[in-house]
Amino acid sequence: MMEVLSNYDFTMIQWAVVIMTSFVVGIDKSGLPTLLIIIPIVAQILGGKLSAGFLLPLLVIGDIFAVIYYKRHMEIKILLKLLPWAIFGVMIGLFVGGLVSDAQFKMIIGIIVLICVFLLIAKKDSLSNYLSEKWYFHIVMGILGGFSSMIGNAAGPIMVVYFLSMNLSKNRFIGTMSWFFFVLNLIKLPLYAFVWHNITLESFQLNLMIFPLILVGAFIGVRVVKFVPEKSYRLMMIGVTIIGAARLLS
Template sequence: MTITVWEFAVLALAAGLVGFSKTAVSGANTISLAAFAAVLPARASTGVLLPVLIFGDVLAVLTYRRHAHWPTLWRLFPAVGAGVLVGTVFLLFADDAVMRTSIGAILLFMAAVTVWRRRSAERAAARDAGAARERASRAAAPSYGVLGGFTTMVANAGGPVMSMYLLSAGFQKLSFLGTSAWFFLIVNTSKVPFSVGLGLIDGPSLLLDAALVLFVIPGALIGRACVHRIDQRLFEQLVIGATVLGGLQLLLR
């Protein structure tokens, strides 16, 4: 796997953003996904990015491990497992061109999902709907789980789906981050055997990961320092804009 210095710099910045997203704004690493897929072949990018994400998940769990809501996680895991299996079958038949188009389309879809998520959260917050929101979150768990499992297996893009589900269920910031941290550590780790079997993770990709994970740490530390100060609305708008641009770049490449 040969890359230039500038390409490595882009990957390093994207790895730093992974750390930031894991400890501050879950789902923001869709920008990292677009960057990895722009620098590397589409299939290879998912294999290189996965260990970087897992390292970020470990840092997030160490930071927010006491704030997870395990009943929500147990509701999601069966459907997520089904989604991962569907995504694995898809990857068996998808070539690099299909992967690139799929990742671009998923990014655009995730941007639309994020906009809808935020507006739905605002409507829910405008009324006293705690019990109704809990019932809705239970009913929606299977569909969110399957979609999240598929998107995270195919493109490591399950963050916005998980964010949408947790916000619609009324999670506050710390419980949101803690539950999301444990969710992605478990799910991403479970994807490793599938990715190895598909040839997405190999020796050269792990050598590149060994260099990139060093940049996850400062990103995670910055995220931890900023989490209580960050303007969530403005940042989500920037994430959505960057995600749309990344998706269009892949579709038009």
């Protein structure tokens, strides 16, 4: 462990943030969205692309917990509509993501998410029913989700808007989104490691050192989620998404 620590020139505060990241991933994957709070901070410590590579193995571990825990709550029809286009978005992000700066990308995604959230609030179920019936909605949101996930693990706000528009119950919302990210993140792993080279031996050693906290965060998160009513959960997801989108714009 000390050898791993010596490879990183972190302050005590930075170490606290890096270690806390694992705990936050666990909470996020339990159904309480908190990841966008920590992503910009980790990016400042490790750098944009390297921070994405550091986070991805932790996200996959969190995904495994989520799909096991919420395995009975999944809408396979929605995933079949969405995943092919999301994978296409990942491929776009792989080859052309370097043409857009981090700041420009975050601004574009943030604006799109805020517009979608505003429409959801303004039209509520009428918009949800309208969008869910349009074939192009699944294509556009899938591509945006895959692209933003590949660039910086920043697909959370977009996919929250998408799954909210499907009018899923709380557990089906969490379960379906968990499977979506599990599949997508598994596809990204070899691309990060062997094409972008932002999953390194040192970053993976760091992952191994802190990943048990994912289980602690997930254990706490699932118990909190149980006590959140359906309507309150939807409002909470909209609120956190607005905060996440504003964070992308900052």
